[in-house]
Amino acid sequence: MAASGATNDEMMDIGGAELDNNKNEKMFTLKKWNAVAMWSWDVECDTCAICRVQVMDACLRCQGDGNRQAGGKQPECVVVWGECNHSFHHCCMSQWTQQNKRCPLCQKEWSIQRMGK
Amino acid sequence: MSTPARRRLMRDFKKLQEDPPSGVSGAPTDNNIMLWHAIIFGPHDTPFEDGTFKLTIEFSEEYPNKPPTVRFLSKMFHPNVYADGGICLDILQNRWSPTYDVSAILTSIQSLLSDPNPNSPANSMAAQLYKENRREYEKRVKACVEQSWAD
Ligand SMILES: [Zn+2]
Ligand SMILES: [Zn+2]
Ligand SMILES: [Zn+2]
Numbered sequence: 001m002a003a004s005g006a007t008n009d010e011m012m013d014i015g016g017a018e019l020d021n022n023k024n025e026k027m028f029t030l031k032k033w034n035a036v037a038m039w040s041w042d043v044e045c046d047t048c049a050i051c052r053v054q055v056m057d058a059c060l061r062c063q064g065d066g067n068r069q070a071g072g073k074q075p076e077c078v079v080v081w082g083e084c085n086h087s088f089h090h091c092c093m094s095q096w097t098q099q100n101k102r103c104p105l106c107q108k109e110w111s112i113q114r115m116g117k
Numbered sequence: 118m119s120t121p122a123r124r125r126l127m128r129d130f131k132k133l134q135e136d137p138p139s140g141v142s143g144a145p146t147d148n149n150i151m152l153w154h155a156i157i158f159g160p161h162d163t164p165f166e167d168g169t170f171k172l173t174i175e176f177s178e179e180y181p182n183k184p185p186t187v188r189f190l191s192k193m194f195h196p197n198v199y200a201d202g203g204i205c206l207d208i209l210q211n212r213w214s215p216t217y218d219v220s221a222i223l224t225s226i227q228s229l230l231s232d233p234n235p236n237s238p239a240n241s242m243a244a245q246l247y248k249e250n251r252r253e254y255e256k257r258v259k260a261c262v263e264q265s266w267a268d
Contacts (some may be wrong), residue, residue: 033243049216050181051121052128059130095182096215104214 049105050092055079056117059089081113090115119174122180124148130218141223151176156225159265160231164258168265172202174219185211187222191265194257196233196244203218204229205239 047053051060062077080090086105096104103110126145133143143155153174159165171190177183187209189202197205208225210219238244246254 004127050131051125052218060124063124064119065122099182104216107214 004065046087048088048092049086050088050096055087055089055090058093060088061095062092077117080115082108083111083113084108085113120178122176122178123150125181126176129201132218133220136220138220138224141220141227143219143223151178153219155219157223157227157230159262160227163231164231164255165262168262170265171268174222175201176177181215181217184209184217185222187226192261194240194254194261195230196238196240196247197229198243199239203239205237264267 018031021108046055048055053060055065058077076090078090079087081087081091082103084103084106086103088104093110095108097110101110102108127150130145130150140160146152146154153176155172157170157172159168159170159231168191170193172187173190174185174187174193176185176255187204189198189204191202199205200241203228206218206225206229208214209222233247234246235244235247243254243257246257
């Protein structure tokens with residue numbers, strides 16, 4: 001989320017720089033198109049490809065019965081990012097890595113880059 | 118009675134209804150979400166064209182970490198389909214990924230009909246005819262297509 005915000009800021013800067021050379025009208029059209037493209041890309045990456053739930057929400061396993069207290073979110077149900085930059089629920093990924101140590105999306109060897117919210 | 122595998126299958130079914138891939142369809146059986154019936158329509162410009170091939174897909178509680186068992190109910194003549202309807206396809210065995218869903222499974226099987234792999238045959242007669250006598254291969258496939266309308 002933070003990363004996409006930064007990218008948008010950069011684009012605004014580029015827009016500002018080019019504003020000096022170009023007419024106002026054209027710049028506005030270009031800026032809007034970029035912002036829309038960014039947004040849809042961001043949403044796609046935020047869904048866990050294993051259980052199909054947003055990585056910021058509790059995974060499908062933790063949403064189950066018996067885990068309803070505290071909004072169904074277990075403390076250990078965090079997001080995990082691999083060196084390949086793919087992200088999943090830690091719960092979903094730890095089930096999968098028991099049988100296969102590769103990223104299910106790009107087949108690269110799975111090693112954890114970071115974990116968190 | 119809701120388990121992670123069952124909830125994932127509910128999502129697969131919803132996606133299949135909202136965003137149906139062309140040429141395939143599938144649904145859970147009435148009282149068991151772990152057992153699905155599916156139909157693959159023979160791809161255009163292949164000898165399988167016009168066929169309506171029925172399959173069963175059986176999931177375990179380990180889905181999606183383990184692939185389901187997929188089997189043709191319709192009689193098939195294809196290099197990578199066994200006599201009992203079992204399918205020899207890498208993504209259903211050693212190249213399975215937990216990111217696949219029912220929609221991906223069915224479209225992969227559909228493309229296997231267009232592009233058989235005669236080098237890892239499940240039906241050696243079909244593989245041999247596919248490589249050496251394409252006309253006879255197509256004749257045998259056409260017979261399965263006609264039979265698929267009846268069952
Ligand atoms: Zn997940
Ligand atoms: Zn979880
Ligand atoms: Zn990856």
